[in-house]
Amino acid sequence: MMDNRFNLFSFSGRMRVLHLSWIAFFVTFVVWFNAAPLLGPIAQSLGLSKEEVKTLLILNVALTIPARVIIGMVTDAYGPRRVYTALLLLCSLPCFAFALAENFTELALSRFLLGFIGAGFVVGIRIIGEWFPARELGSAEGIYGGWGNFGSAAAAFCLPLVALWFGGDDGWRYAVSLSGLLCLGAGAAFYWGVRDTPKGSTYFKPKQSGAMEVTSKGDFYLLCLMKLPMYATLLLLCWKLSPSGVGLLGSTSVMLCVAFLLLVLAVDLRQTFRVNRKIFHEPVPEYERYSFRQVAVLNVLYFSTFGSELAVVSMLPLFFRDTFGLGLAEAGMVASSYAFMNLMSRPGGGYLSDKFGRKTVLLILTTGLAVGYFTLAQIGSDWPLTLAVAAVMACSFFVQAGEGAVFAAVPLIKRRLTGQIAGMTGAYGNVGAVFFLTLYSLVSVEAFFYAIAVSALFGLLCLAFMTEPKGHMAEVDADGRVTLISVG
Incomplete structure (x- = not known):
């Protein structure tokens, strides 16, 4: 008989899913924040300026905003098991690239791509929701989020010690590489250790892909409105990278980025209408x-x-x-x-x-x-x-x-x-x-x-x-x- 108790010391059934999920999330935060405690030795090793160090911190979060939206859609369509595994395995590549970087450009590109791993949190929210009933869902999601989020603090405490243990100018490279190996291990463990749903349960997928479904005209307009602050934040990040900010991008590059973001916003709004156009012609059944x-x-x-x-x-x-x-x-x-x-x-x-x-x-x-x-x-x-x-x-x-x-x-x-x-x-x-x-x-x-x-x-x-x-x-x-x- 399946044990339905909420027992944190168990590693079977739904508790195994919970533990493997928070461990995967923990590793994503170790990797996402692996540069912050090592910026001193990284800057010294590669001769980075203060402005270049600040730029790395900005780039670390730039991609996470759209990544969380994208990963949310992909998770609903393909299931948490495959998506979390793929995210962990693929994001180990820019992690290793960061460890091997020889100049600021290589550091910046790999750091920008690593921002995608910050979206891993979203995947676990869906799988925990599949495995735990409403009466225990808050506790399970809280453990997943709280214990996983501690990965950033673990990185701050442990990675400098690893770098010191290896020593020399390349100590930070070994520390960052170790976090990449953790990424590979967590991806494999998650793939082999979990299922998307309990046996006999259905994994419900969106009826259409490409945008969030809503069920009324008012909700459609509210959804479009809620998209604007996310794009505004990306525009703000462009300003931070402009000559008026840290100066990583020239004026022409900034204008191209702004034009690209506005184009993406227009395409996003159009796609949102395409997915939801049915609500403008016929009402959605009450139960849906x-x-x-x-x-x-x-x-x-x-x-x-x-x-x-x-x-x-x-x-x-x-x-x-x-x-x-x-x-x-x-x-x-x-x-x-x-x-x-x-x-x-x-x-x-x-x-x-x-x-x-x-x-x-x-x-x-x-x-x-x-x-x-x-x-x-x-x-x-x-x-x-x-x-x-x-x-x-x-x-x-x-x-x-x-x-x-x-x-x-x-x-x-x-x-x-x-x-x-x-x-x-x-x-x-x-x-x-x-x-x-x-x-x-x-x-x-x-x-x-x-x-x-x-x-x-x-x-x-x-x-x-x-x-x-x-x-x-x-x-x-x-x-x-x-x-x-x-x-x-």
Whole structure:
């Protein structure tokens, strides 16, 4: 008889799928962030300037926004097992290329391509949603996201030690290559260790490919509107690479990139209309409908939660150094308290959602997030360091628990579109990160924290339009049979 208990110490059935999924996600984050802790020796080894180092950090996130949307569509169409495996195996190639690079151009190209691995998160959201019932889904997705997300912290702690162990000017190359080998191993383990669905279950695929399906005219217009911030962020990245920014691209190259992005936006909107044109001529059956408004609300919330996390993790060491006069190493250790909360906070947010309801928990956590960032804006050199660290850790709990609560709701909207919904919501996290980091470069630290708090208040307003998942969602298989899936 199959063991249906939620037992984290088990490695069979659905628990094996959970463990192999978070390990795969963990490895993607190790690879995605393998350059950040090694930038010092990389710059010294290849003679990089400060502007070139900054450019590598920008390129690391540039491709992730469209990649998460694309990987979401591919996952829904072909299944998580094949897609996660292919992503891990293929992304090992630019990882090895980065380790072998001999100049800035080679580093930049491989780093840009490695941004694609940041989309791996989306794949696991779909497969966890297939294997766990609604009453445990938040906990499972929270463990997947929280433990996997810790890969970035693991990279920061472990890869410099690996580089030191090998020693010499090429120590960083061995460390990066090791992360590439982990990528290959995780890809093989995932392929041989999981199935897309439990035995006897149907894997529902979108009726049409190329764009997200919606079920009403209003939702179509809202979907088109929600696409615009993602393209605006890519345009912002073009500006950062222009002569007005870090100067990696010339004016002509920037204009070509802008023209290309606008062309892609036009094609994307046209494709979205092609996939959904039927809703303008005939109504969608009631049992097949879903509210895209749910997706839009979760996008806004992930913009504030994960977007602020990526931005704050990047600036906290410098903030503690400048505010309290700490050494760089001390400041880094103190700031790491923010990331360490992920191990428990994100699963905690998912667990609370399972117990007390998605909308209720999101309301509480988003309120806490707003209060937390308003508090961080008050921190000054007159604060005791221990109190400042406590405030940062309290704020990070609400941020990361909020991320867990967001993805406790994502798989309960429309099963056959879960990959695309997760991809869009995940992309909004990166949109938030780029927005907040750009803002950080333009305003004071206090204004930066206040801006995040205001975005959380906007999220609270949006939550008024969210409906608590309940009852069942309906999916239709290839033979026309309707399956009801419990969502609460």
